[in-house]
């Protein structure tokens with residue numbers, strides 16, 4: 001989609017004080033480490049600009065990707081275990097600091113399609129819902145499950161989420177690998193951006 005063509009990495013920050021002034025709506029990708037946030041950005045943009053890795057904890061800065069009238073924000077994932085405690089605390093703090101500014105206009109909450117909802121996913125969904133932050137739920141890596149099991153997996157995960165909140169604006173599964181539902185997600189982002197206005 002043309003709105004996603006000229007996105008560029010505008011700024012990377014390691015401490016919240018470096019955050020750029022808010023000038024446009026911000027769409028944030030949130031989720032456990034390794035869930036596929038950076039891969040999804042590359043997929044949405046159809047370019048490889050975000051660093052991805054099979055090892056959890058790859059993204060350790062907040063990266064702001066700028067389109068003409070909105071930003072996509074990639075925050076460090078939560079829940080990885082193979083990092084030093086002090087480092088882990090710093091990354092969690094950075095993500096927390098960002099959310100505590102309440103400047104996210106839409107949070108795309110990513111959940112790995114293959115696994116049941118984890119405790120920190122539940123906490124995040126509860127936080128978004130309690131704080132009345134607009135969010136949608138996106139299941140990642142759906143290509144890893146055979147399509148005849150998609151409905152069963154979808155209903156199972158959705159019911160786990162519904163027990164915490166049904167406030168999400170949409171819920172869908174995507175694959176950065178084969179592109180399934182990526183256009184739909186782009187449409188959702190644009191419709192949110194247009195509703196928010198600049």
Ligand SMILES: Nc1nc2c(ncn2[C@@H]2O[C@H](COP(=O)(O)OP(=O)(O)OP(=O)(O)O)[C@@H](O)[C@H]2O)c(=O)[nH]1
Pocket residue numbers: 031032033034035036037038039040051052053054055056057058059060075076077078140141142143144174175176177178
């Ligand atoms: N099969 C498949 N693999 C995926 C998909 N999305 C991501 N992956 C893989 O999952 C791993 C983690 O992806 P990343 O995009 O780096 O994950 P992340 O959420 O940015 O991780 P952190 O930066 O550590 O928070 C990589 O090996 C990706 O290739 C997908 O849709 N399908």
Ligand SMILES: [Mg+2]
Pocket residue numbers: 037038039051052058059
């Ligand atoms: Mg990443």
